[in-house]
Amino acid sequence: MSHTIPLGKKEGHRLEFKSAAALKAPETIARGVVAMLNADGGEVWVGLREENERAVAVEPIGEPDQAKRRLLDHLIDAIEPAPSKEIEVEPEASEDGFVLRIATQPSLSRRPYALLKGGGRQFLIRVGPRSRPMTREELQESFSEGSSTSQSRDEQALEEAKSRLLKAREQAQQAGDQRFWLGLEPTADLTLDLQDRKYEAYLQDPGITGNRRSGWSFIMPFGRPCLKKDRLSIEDERRDSLFITPKRDRHLILSRHGSLVVSAPLEALFWKGEASEIWPLALLEFPISTFRICREIYKNKLPTNSRVVADLSFFRVRGWKLRGGRFTLAGVSLFEDSDDLVWEKPLVFSAEEIENEPDRCGYRLVERVYEAFGFRREQMPAEFDVKSGRLILPE
Amino acid sequence: MLDFAPILEDQNPWWREPAYRSARRYPVRRDLQATVLRQILRRNDRRAVVLLGPRQVGKTVLLRQTADDLLDAGLPPGNLTYFDFSDERLTAGAALREVAETKPAGCDPEEPRVLLFDEVRLGGQWDRWLKQAVDAGGYRIAVSDSAASLLRDGARESGQGRWDEHRLEGLSFREFLRLQAGPEESVEDVLRRGPNQLERYLSLGGFPEHAGSDDPPEVRRRLRGDVAERAILRDLLAFGVEVQRVKDLFVYLVQDSGAEFNSEARGSDLKADARTIREWARLLAETFLIVRLDRHVQRAAASLRSPYKHYAADHGLVAAFAAASPLSERVRAQIFEAVVFRHLREAAASLGAGLSYFRQSKGESEIDFVLQTSGAVIGVEVTCSTRIRPEKVDKARRAGEALGANRLLLIHGGSVEEETGAVKAVPLRSFLLDPVGVLGGAPR
Numbered sequence: 001m002s003h004t005i006p007l008g009k010k011e012g013h014r015l016e017f018k019s020a021a022a023l024k025a026p027e028t029i030a031r032g033v034v035a036m037l038n039a040d041g042g043e044v045w046v047g048l049r050e051e052n053e054r055a056v057a058v059e060p061i062g063e064p065d066q067a068k069r070r071l072l073d074h075l076i077d078a079i080e081p082a083p084s085k086e087i088e089v090e091p092e093a094s095e096d097g098f099v100l101r102i103a104t105q106p107s108l109s110r111r112p113y114a115l116l117k118g119g120g121r122q123f124l125i126r127v128g129p130r131s132r133p134m135t136r137e138e139l140q141e142s143f144s145e146g147s148s149t150s151q152s153r154d155e156q157a158l159e160e161a162k163s164r165l166l167k168a169r170e171q172a173q174q175a176g177d178q179r180f181w182l183g184l185e186p187t188a189d190l191t192l193d194l195q196d197r198k199y200e201a202y203l204q205d206p207g208i209t210g211n212r213r214s215g216w217s218f219i220m221p222f223g224r225p226c227l228k229k230d231r232l233s234i235e236d237e238r239r240d241s242l243f244i245t246p247k248r249d250r251h252l253i254l255s256r257h258g259s260l261v262v263s264a265p266l267e268a269l270f271w272k273g274e275a276s277e278i279w280p281l282a283l284l285e286f287p288i289s290t291f292r293i294c295r296e297i298y299k300n301k302l303p304t305n306s307r308v309v310a311d312l313s314f315f316r317v318r319g320w321k322l323r324g325g326r327f328t329l330a331g332v333s334l335f336e337d338s339d340d341l342v343w344e345k346p347l348v349f350s351a352e353e354i355e356n357e358p359d360r361c362g363y364r365l366v367e368r369v370y371e372a373f374g375f376r377r378e379q380m381p382a383e384f385d386v387k388s389g390r391l392i393l394p395e
Numbered sequence: 396m397l398d399f400a401p402i403l404e405d406q407n408p409w410w411r412e413p414a415y416r417s418a419r420r421y422p423v424r425r426d427l428q429a430t431v432l433r434q435i436l437r438r439n440d441r442r443a444v445v446l447l448g449p450r451q452v453g454k455t456v457l458l459r460q461t462a463d464d465l466l467d468a469g470l471p472p473g474n475l476t477y478f479d480f481s482d483e484r485l486t487a488g489a490a491l492r493e494v495a496e497t498k499p500a501g502c503d504p505e506e507p508r509v510l511l512f513d514e515v516r517l518g519g520q521w522d523r524w525l526k527q528a529v530d531a532g533g534y535r536i537a538v539s540d541s542a543a544s545l546l547r548d549g550a551r552e553s554g555q556g557r558w559d560e561h562r563l564e565g566l567s568f569r570e571f572l573r574l575q576a577g578p579e580e581s582v583e584d585v586l587r588r589g590p591n592q593l594e595r596y597l598s599l600g601g602f603p604e605h606a607g608s609d610d611p612p613e614v615r616r617r618l619r620g621d622v623a624e625r626a627i628l629r630d631l632l633a634f635g636v637e638v639q640r641v642k643d644l645f646v647y648l649v650q651d652s653g654a655e656f657n658s659e660a661r662g663s664d665l666k667a668d669a670r671t672i673r674e675w676a677r678l679l680a681e682t683f684l685i686v687r688l689d690r691h692v693q694r695a696a697a698s699l700r701s702p703y704k705h706y707a708a709d710h711g712l713v714a715a716f717a718a719a720s721p722l723s724e725r726v727r728a729q730i731f732e733a734v735v736f737r738h739l740r741e742a743a744a745s746l747g748a749g750l751s752y753f754r755q756s757k758g759e760s761e762i763d764f765v766l767q768t769s770g771a772v773i774g775v776e777v778t779c780s781t782r783i784r785p786e787k788v789d790k791a792r793r794a795g796e797a798l799g800a801n802r803l804l805l806i807h808g809g810s811v812e813e814e815t816g817a818v819k820a821v822p823l824r825s826f827l828l829d830p831v832g833v834l835g836g837a838p839r
Contacts, residue, residue, distance in 0.1 A: 205781070213722075214594035214611070221591070221781065222810040222824060236587060249587075268588050272607065275577070281609060282590070394612045395598065395722065 003101055005094045006045060011053040011129040014042025019049055020059035020099075023067055026074040029102070030115055034079055035124040035131035036104040037086060037113040038142065042126070046071070047099030053129055060097020067091075068100060075102075080114045080121065084189055085164075085257060107160060109153040112142035154305060157187040158348065161309045165346055168261060169313055173340060178316040181263045182287055182365070183346075184294055188306040190258030192297070194232045200225045202296050203234045203252060209292045212395045216282040217289035218252040218262040230256040254297065262290050266320060277321045277332070280381045281393065283369065287312055288362030288384075288391045295358040302351040311346035312365040315339075322370070324379035333373040341372055360389040399489035402482055403497060409462075409472040410499045416466065417477075418459035423574050427563055428457050432464050434559065435509060435535045443529050445554065446539035448563035449683045449708065450626045453603045454539040455479065457563065458511045461537065465509055473501030475509045480517035491518035495528060512538045522553045529557040541630055541682065562683065564737060565601025565709035568593070568827035574606045582828075593824045597730050598721065600711010601737065611714070611721075618715035622684060630682050640665050641675045648676065648685050649716040652707040653732045653763075655690075655754075676705065684708050688736065691751035691765045691798070704752060710734040724779070727808075731779040731823060732763060735806055739764055739775065742830040753798045760794035762803075766834060773834060774800040781809035783820045791818050802835065 011017055016032045023029075029046060036042045048055040061067050072089050076082045088103040106113070112134065114121035123134040123142075134142070165185040172181045192199065202209055206219045213221075223234040235251035250264040264286070271279035294308070302308070314320075318339050323332050335341060347368075349361050363384050370380050377386075384391045408415040431444050448454050462477050478494050495510055502508065510528075515521045515538035528534050536558075554560070566574065572582040572592060586592050598611045605614040627642050643665055648656075656676065658669040665672065679685045686708045690701045707713045710733040714721040721730070743750045748768040754761040764775040776791045788805060795803040795817060805820045813820050826833045 207722075212590075212594075214591050214598050216590045221808075222822070224810075265588075270588060271590075285590075394610050 003090075003092055005048070005055075005058065005092060005099060006043075007048070007055050007058070009055055011050065013126060013128055014040060016042070016044045016126075016129070016131075017048040017050040017055045018044060018046045020047045020061050022046055023061065023071065026071055027078060027115070027117065029071065030075055030078040031122075031124060032126075032131055033075060033083075033087060033102060033104055034113050034115045034122070035126040037079070037083070037106045038111060038124060038134060038138075039106075039126035041104045041106050044102040044104070045099060046102065047097075058094050058096040058099055060094075061091070061099060062097075064091035064098035064100065071100065071102075078116050080116055081110050083113070084191075086110070107156075108145055109156040111145055112139060154187070154307075158307060158309070161185045161187045161307070162346055164259070165309050165311055168259070169311055169342070172261075172263060173313070173315050173342065176316070178266045179263050180266055180269065180286075180312070180314045180317075181261070182290055182312045183262075183310065184260045184290070185309045185346075186258040186298065186302060186306060187309070188258070188303050190256075190298065190301045192254070192256050192258060192301065194227055194230070194254070194256055199232055199254060199297065200234075202293055203232070203254075206289075209289070209296050211289045211292055212285075212393060214395060215289060215393060216268075216285040217293075218250055218264070218286070219289065219293065220250065220252075258298065258301065260290070260294055260297070262286075266314065266317060273323065274321060274332075276319055277323065280323060280325070281383060283322070284363070284366055284381055284384060284391055285393065287365050288359045291354065291358035291362040295354055298351070298354055302354065304351055306351050308349045308351070308354055309346045310349060310361065310365060311343065312369065313343070314341040314369075317341045322373040322375070324370075324375045325381060333375065335373055337372075341369070343368060357389045359384070359391045363389075363391070398487045399485055399494065400497065402484050402489075403476070403478060403494060406477055406479060406482070407472075407475070407499070409466055409475065410501070413466075413472045416463040418456060418463045421456050421460060423570075423576070424460055425453060425457055425563065425570055426567065427561055428460055428464075431457065431537055431561065432461050435461065435465065435537060436468065438507065441529050441532055442556070443525055443534075443536035443538065443558040445525075445558045445560045446537060446563055447560055447683065448539075448541065449622075450541050450629075451602050451604060451621055452563050452565060454563055455513050456603070458513055458537060458539060462511055470509060471501060471503040471506055473499045474503055474506050475511070477511045477513070479513040481514035489518060491515070491521060491524040494518065495524070495534070507533060507535050510534055510536045510538075512536070514540055516540045526553050526557055541626070564683075564740070565711065566603055566606060567601070567738060567741065568596055568734075568824075571596045571601060571606055574603060593827070596827075597710065597727075597734065598714060600714065601709045602711055605711070614711070615715040615721070618711055622712065622715070626682060626684065627679075631678055634678060636675060636678065640667060641679065644672065644675050645679050645685065646716050648679065648705045649707045649712050650718055651705070652713050652729045653704060655702050656687075656705050680705075684712065686736070686740070688764075689751050691753040691767075706736050707733050709737065727779045728777075731806075731808065732777050735775065735777045735823070735826065736764065738827055738830040739766065742766070742834055745831055746834065753794065755797055760790070760797050762791065762794045762798060762800070765798065765800070771801045771835075772799060774798055774803045775806060776803070777806045779808045781807070783807055783809065783811065783813070783815075785815075788815050788818045788820070792816060804833065 018029055032044045047059050047061045049057045049059050068089050068091055086105055086107055090101050091098045092101050112123050114123050123139055124131050125134045165183050168183055204221050206213050211217050211219055220234050223236055225234045231253055233253040236249040252262045254260050269278045269282045271282055316339050317335055321332050321334050353361055383393055434444050446454050465475055569582055572585045576585045599605050599608055599614050608614050627645055628638055631638055631641055658672040662669045662672045680687050686706050688704045692701050710730045713729045713733050717726040719726050743766055746768055748766045751765045753765050762774040763777045766773040774795045791803055791805055803818045805818050806823055806826050807820055808823055810822050821833055
């Protein structure tokens with residue numbers, strides 16, 4: 001996603017500008033980043049000349065991808081604890097050339113952040129448009145925040161995971177397409193080695209994850225996996241691109257941190273029956289098969305005390321119908337409450353639940369959908385065996 | 396009034412109600428239906444259409460759709476007679492001649508009369524009647540029955556120049572997709588939405604009745620019942636053969652689909668001599684549930700004594716009768732070969748090509764299928780593997796050289812299309828969607 005270059009804007013508590021020359025002395029940039037991480041986060045722009053704290057001109061950065069890599073390496077080496085999810089460095093294009101944007105989002109549980117320098121540590125904080133050393137009291141407060149009980153750290157991580165998931169959902173929702181969307185966000189950073197071919201196999205061979213070859217899932221034997229920028233993605237085959245338009249594709253994105261997002265047009269849920277009718281088995285199998293994929297991906301990776309936040313949403317679903325049960329006995333219900341069917345709070349699953357009962361995790365998300373359409377649990381398809389917690393579909 | 400008259404009236408509701416259409420529930424047409432319709436509409440062509448195919452493959456629906464299309468094209472309703480000779484209300488039977496000669500009110504003498512007769516064998520001496528009716532003129536005729544029933548009477552000779560045989564097989568992949576398309580949907584739309592359609596097709600087979608099923612085990616159970624208990628029993632009982640042992644042979648052949656036929660070994664299994672086994676196998680092939688594939692030979696004379704293979708005509712039968720799980724690698728490989736063969740048969744017919752398999756006498760190299768036109772020899776090797784292994788490509792290349800093939804295709808279970816030297820790797824899905832195009836003919 002491209003961002004507007006803040007030319008004409010003034011530096012502030014969450015905004016700082018650095019000239020292109022700063023790349024030759026990257027510790028000056030790291031200093032600004034550390035200060036923001038110890039305050040409220042914000043953006044550091046590199047490649048903008050400032051006069052009187054105001055960005056006045058672009059100083060284009062040659063070979064921006066290389067510059068980005070070098071800067072990111074430096075930030076990881078120079079900041080303690082080494083930032084991972086907290087910073088994002090991206091080249092941004094302007095008419096005059098590329099600049100770098102560093103977005104910072106502090107993790108409260110990891111504070112305070114220090115700049116490693118000459119064998120020592122400098123603790124800095126951003127106050128207004130300035131960075132200064134932290135006071136003794138600020139450090140004490142920050143350490144106590146960071147070293148609070150493990151329970152509160154877990155709660156903090158959980159809140160952060162929820163926030164990331166809802167932000168991702170919001171972006172998908174803003175696209176305005178008629179789609180359903182499922183996201184899973186672990187509270188722990190799993191640092192997956194996406195170069196490992198096994199992850200591609202999970203997304204292309206249903207047998208490995210215990211899914212059906214002929215079922216409803218995001219496993220795409222004919223899809224093209226693509227590894228790029230910390231993300232492994234797969235979407236419907238594009239070779240026949242004459243008749244495939246991006247909006248209609250199914251896609252799956254797995255990030256190095258472990259978050260997984262799948263999405264497909266609502267019409268992927270239509271199978272039989274009246275127009276715009278969600279086929280109950282498709283509604284069940286899409287999420288459940290996704291949790292089965294996750295079980296394999298997360299195997300031996302999820303710390304025992306960690307959790308996974310999950311959300312299933314439907315965009316522009318007004319006017320779609322759902323039939324209670326598999327057949328006609330429970331009648332059809334029309335969704336007319338709003339354009340989108342989204343929930344304020346995602347569901348939270350333990351690592352143990354994901355490992356032992358992936359089907360039940362998916363079922364719980366689908367249960368909320370039935371409820372939104374006005375059905376009770378007993379009106380859900382009997383193919384999900386509530387007792388064993390498994391979806392049993394023939395192949 | 397003849398006994399069958401009320402049934403005839405009932406089966407031709409358009410005589411009373413000209414706007415009535417009997418196949419509205421089946422809006423999707425098979426590829427062959429257009430050919431049948433075109434031939435019936437050809438005024439200066441007397442020849443009849445004989446539609447052959449196994450039970451449950453969709454012959455009746457095709458005839459009823461043809462009736463609808465003829466009425467839509469402006470044929471006066473009184474000129475169209477449809478009759479199903481297997482109607483259970485026909486306690487005394489009905490003779491073809493009597494049914495054909497029953498003219499309803501409103502029959503226009505200026506237009507030809509169209510007769511669409513289903514299960515025609517049950518009308519008695521069908522080939523004699525058809526020969527006379529074609530020679531007499533004034534009719535456009537299409538008849539259908541299961542292949543064994545028609546061929547049993549040795550009628551093929553009488554038909555030369557009088558009727559054309561068309562074989563209706565299980566659904567092709569495209570037909571399977573079309574059957575599930577909504578009113579505005581293309582085949583490509585169906586491929587994108589819903590579950591993996593190729594896997595559904597491989598799992599369910601090509602019998603139209605089951606194309607929409609969500610329950611493959613139930614489909615397999617029904618296929619076993621319909622095929623083993625009905626088709627084979629009904630069609631072969633009249634031959635005076637031991638039906639149980641013929642049924643057992645059928646199961647053997649389907650479980651061994653794609654293997655070279657060994658009548659000695661089967662004879663030993665079934666306690667029958669090799670000649671009897673060969674005769675039973677021939678009868679089974681006439682039901683069109685089993686298809687024979689001859690070995691590629693350089694000289695025509697050699698073909699008489701060369702070995703041959705048997706394949707299940709529809710890949711759904713392979714899954715239904717498999718001794719192992721249909722998900723096992725071995726059964727999946729057989730399903731792949733059977734489904735490729737089904738599409739190759741149709742492609743070969745449209746390209747005017749011959750089909751065989753290649754195997755050197757000592758078995759050191761072989762190719763699953765050989766398509767031979769007047770100008771080219773195309774070798775087709777099939778693997779269900781999703782990865783194109785270099786050793787497999789190399790083996791195919793060497794076999795291709797031994798065969799003297801102009802082109803070599805490796806149809807596989809993956810998604811990559813690539814050319815490695817003389818071998819072109821093609822995903823199964825791409826091949827099934829456009830077999831003629833992949834083989835080098837005009838694409839769809």
